[in-house]
Amino acid sequence: MKTEASPYSFLVLPTPLARGSVTTDVTAAIRNAIVALWLAPGETIDKSALCERLGVSRFPVSEALARLQGEGLVDIAPQRGSTVSLVRIADVREYMLIRKALESEALRVLIGNHDADVIEALHANMAAQRAAAERDDSETFHQIDIEFHDIISRSMRFTKIKGIIDSARANLDRARRLIITPRRLALTIAEHQAILDGILAQDAERATRAIRAHIDAVMVELFAFAREHPEPFADGDVLEQDTFPFG
Structure with missing residues (x-):
């Protein structure tokens, strides 16, 4: 008898699962699916299908969704279940400002040291x-793009600062994937x-x-995209471009 394909066929866990890491691995798998937009903003999450x-049992999935709620990637409503959170431009704006400040300082440290391995x-x-x-x-490019910025931020050798940048990454990466086009890839290369x-x-x-x-x-580009396509955003319809500190 032919069985219906899982709606979550893109989800993969390590095999075998490490003892004591099931919830962590489930969280990582769901987080990756959300950030990669395989689970779209606003999509209802079928816990049983997951x-x-x-x-796995319901416990690690429930715990994973609770953790992702804390990261702003999942909304959990009593009696209504879980959905993938819409992207909040307001959050992205703040995270990008954090990156702007921290990565600017990381560059100053890097240039002061001029580490040959980092340059290579x-x-x-x-x-x-x-x-x-x-x-x-585009998917491989996105990962290489992340690594470019990681190389710069790691040059500071401050783990707490690196942690702050990483904590902002999931929501940033989800938003950035929405605007990936061949044109944006070319512009990113020129900007990098x-x-x-x-340096x-x-x-x-x-x-x-x-x-x-x-x-x-x-x-x-993200502001322009949100104005034209407000559906994935929680606040795209009330966006005011001039509230971001450009320059």
Whole structure:
């Protein structure tokens, strides 16, 4: 007898599951699906189907959804179940401002040290970005894009600051995926190259100006997208572009 395919066939857990890590692994799998937009903003979450697909009991799934609620990725309503949270532009605006400030300072630290290994890693990353863009592989490009910024932030060697940046990432990445196009990939490469050029020139002002311009450009496109497509956003219909501190 033919069985109906799971609506969550994109979800995968490690095999075998490590003892004591089931809830963590389930949380990571669902988080990744939300950030990758496989679970769309506003989509109802079928807890029973999740349990069946992942081969786990209801407890780790319920605990995972509660954790993701704390991260702003899931809404849980009594008697109504769980849904994927809509993207909140207000949150993205704040997270991007945090990144803007912290990554600007990270660049100053990096340029002050001029770590040869970091420079080599950035060159390799730029080459990987171009290769992914040529293949029109937006998912791989997105991961390489994340690593580009991680290389810069890791140069500070401050784990708490790196943690703050990482905690903002899930909602940022979800929003950024909404505007990935071949044009945005090309622009991102050019913007990243401008940052690297500032680093290579040992010019902190040039590099920080470039990274701030990069973040501003992403926000301009996201604001425009939210105005034209308000459905995935909790607050896209009341967006005011001039509330973001550009420059």
